[in-house]
Amino acid sequence: MNNFIKIKNLYKIFGNNCTEALNSVKTGISKEELLEKTNCVLGLNDINLNIPKGKIHVIMGLSGSGKSTLIRHLNRLIEPTFGEITIDGVNVLELNNKELLEYRQKNMSMVFQKFALFPHKTILENISYGLMVQNISEEIYQEKSQFWLKRVGLEGYDNYYPNQLSGGMQQRVGLARALATDAEILLMDEAFSALDPLIRSEMQDVLIDLQLELKKTIVFITHDLDEALKIGERISILRDGSIVQDDNPQKIILNPSDNYVSDFIKDINRSRVIKAKSIMTNFVSIKKENVPIIDSEMVLEEVLQEITKTKNYYVLVKNKKDKIIGKITLNQLLTGIQRPRKEIEKYA
Amino acid sequence: MEWLTKFPEMDRNGLREFKKTVDNAFTSFSRNYGEGIENFFDPLLSFLVGFEKLFLNTPWPITIFVILFICWLASRSIIIIAGTLLSFLLIGYFGMWEDTMSTLAIILVATLLCIFIGIPIGIAMARSNKVQALILPILDVMQTIPSFVYLIPVVMLLGIGKVPGLIAVCIYAIPPIVRLTNLGIRLVDKDVLEAAESFGANYWQKLFGVQIPLALPTIFAGVNQTIMMALAMVVIASMIGVQGLGLPVLRAISNQYLALGLMNGLAIVVLAIIFDRVTQRIGKRMQRYKSD
Structure with missing residues (x-):
């Protein structure tokens, strides 16, 4: 199960009429040159990545490096320009619309940087959402949602609305909403970046604690190295849409592959x-x-x-x-x- | 140098021919299809007449009680209820009860019609930029063209009566609800929509579960505007045979009856204020989740 999620030669170029641009990118044109020549923006450049099952894989990079773009390819919120994505043997890019919806419902769920809770739904309804769209009977999803509500430590908040909760509590709801569907893969897009440092650290502990028990495959995006080192079992560093180093955290610190990576790690203790x-x-x-x-x-x-x-x-x-x-x-x-x-x- | 001082216009005969052709074309169109179109609108007519009869035949205390009860359900405000009660008592006392009921009926039917037609159009606009680009100019025309101008073809086609009046009111009143439905849906937070998508929600689940509920306050502002504009059309609509408060106003204009004009005009204002306050309250109550 070493290659649970397999990304091969993945390219993403943003812009209209940019299929031509792919060939120039493959010949090694830089992001700036591409923008100047064709008005197309290079989002991802030849990404090859294997993500093992049951581990926390961190994707790190500065803003604009393409990490949010990359994670959205896994559930096809963004369609790639070229490449292959296989998850557990399923070629995700070949799913038709109906299969894709079902795939999103059953196999992966996502936690967002700005929480993205449904403001008009109660906390319990928010947690139930992933189950509700699957037309699961109300009894079952009520029970499951109650379980996850307790599990993230928000017992008794069933009928509150998201904006009545603090940021940290809101993200607990986001986490519970993602976990409630029992999806094998958890995509976390800068999930804790909007929280203040103490709450962030607390949420990291919540996640590590849950992971000990759940053993999900977690793809975690962050720009914060401390966070990456704390929770990541493997770290991929992205720069301008390319992966510059993909290694375990210890090796990244001891053997940074280039200046960009050493820039990243220069301030750590x-x-x-x-x-x-x-x-x-x-x-x-x-x-x-x-x-x-x-x-x-x-x-x-x-x-x-x-x-x-x-x-x-x-x-x-x-x-x-x-x-x-x-x-x-x-x-x-x-x-x-x-x-x-x-x-x-x-x-x- | 004559062409500089005098605009090179079409010659008079040509212009007359042009107008004649357009008029004749439309006349023959309305002769051929007028009856069919009239029949098409028959259900609308009976709907409107039914409403009007209901309002007029119900004993006035019951009507007032029902109106107050609806206002209470919608607004939960004692002040609004008291104001509404007082207004309707005064309207009745000054002998405008029947006209007011007719006006209420047409406003109600026009608003319902605008909602049923306008909201789906707004949704379609929000879904596609092409549809939006197509519909926006049409809405612009509907809002700016002087209402008398579109009264002409409507009357030619359907004659004088309630249905042409209703259609004229709807043409005038429908743009805000279309625009605000479109706007409300487009303003829904992209992150929240993305979250729904990431959990595998399909188009309809996103529309009815996320987009419309979150756009509802904006859509309701559109309903409010639509009602206001429908009320504003009452006087003009009465020129083509719509019963109600507009008719005495029209009579007052042509005969210079100051008191009659003022009374009926104020009755329209009072209705407008009640509708506005009640619908605004509904809009606010829909956003309860925003307060702590």
Whole structure:
């Protein structure tokens, strides 16, 4: 199930009479040149992406990089100019209108940046919406919606209207509305970006908590690196409609593929993000006296706490099965926390 | 240099021929099809007459009670109810009860007709820019052409009577509801519509579940305007045989009866105010979800 969602050679060019422009794009013309020559806007440029089942996949990029465009191709709110999208073996682009509606109803649901709740419907009606359009009997959708209302912590708000709720609460409704249909895929378009930092962090925890239990395939869009690192099991970075790096979060921080990516990560606190397993050297050993053993998922800041307690200035790393798999010396630790020299020169 | 000072106009014979041709063409059209068209509107006539009879034959206390009850359902406002009661008592006392009932009947029928025709047209306009581009100029013409001008073909076709009057009122009153239905639907938040789409709502589910409910306050502003314009047409419509408050006003103009004109004119104003306040209240109550 490694290639649950498969995107192949996906192009999107906005504008009228722009099918011709595709050929120029394929020959490698830049976004600016294209706009000048043909008045067409390049939205997505040769996207190839595999998204595994049951993981949170983050797509990150600045505004205008095409991330919202990309996510809307998955449920075909936007039609591609060229390319292939296969989800669980189904070629999404070949669905006819009726099949597409059913596909949206059953297989994926979406959470929006500005919540996009129905202002004229009550909270419970909002959560029921995805089930209601499927003409499911009222008894069943009432029960399901009540369940999700409780699950996101809004019990008792059934008959309120969205604008009577705070932003954070509204997005809980948005989340419940998306989860109520039991769709396998959850598309989250900057879902927490409009919330203030504390509420955002709280919502991230809600999502992580739900994901532990639900194991949905989540495509999460954000422009916020901290958010991407907190919830993403894999991160794709978009720039001007192309993917510049698609990797796990640790590798993105340690090996940014180009300046654009290193720009992104320049302000993060490395010691709080990088994990022990990413910098350790492989090393098989038995337990030693006076040498602390740490978990491989521990972040460097905590490793530092442990390592300073010892005389030898090194620690052993164990995996989840309590087996020792590596070690970290003080030197390695410092190199890990330190920003690469070329970055320092660049931003000095 | 004559062509500079005198506009090079069509010669007189040609112009006369031109007008004659148009007139004759329309006359023969109305001779051939007038009866068919009249028959087509027969159900409308009986509908209107039925309404009028209902209003006129119901004992006045019951009529007032029903009107007050409807106003209460729609507005839930004591002030509006009290004002309405007072107005109708005064109208009756000054001997305008029957004319007022006739006017109410035609306004009601005209408004219903405008709603049933206007809202679907507005929806069609909101759905397609091409339809909008086609209909907007027609609405512009309907709103700006002097009403007397379209009275001519209507009277030629259908003669003098209630139905031509009703059609004239509708032509004048329908543009606002069409425009505001179109506008209301187009103003529905794109994000919300996208959300409905992302859950797999089909066209009708989006229309009746999201677009129309959210556009309803705007649509209702259109209904309000339509009623106001229909009332404004009452006097002109009475020139082609529509009963009601317009007729005494018309008589007052030609005979310089100041009191008669004022009384009936004010009765029209009072009706307008009641309709306006009540429909505005409905519009506001539809937006309850916006308040905390």
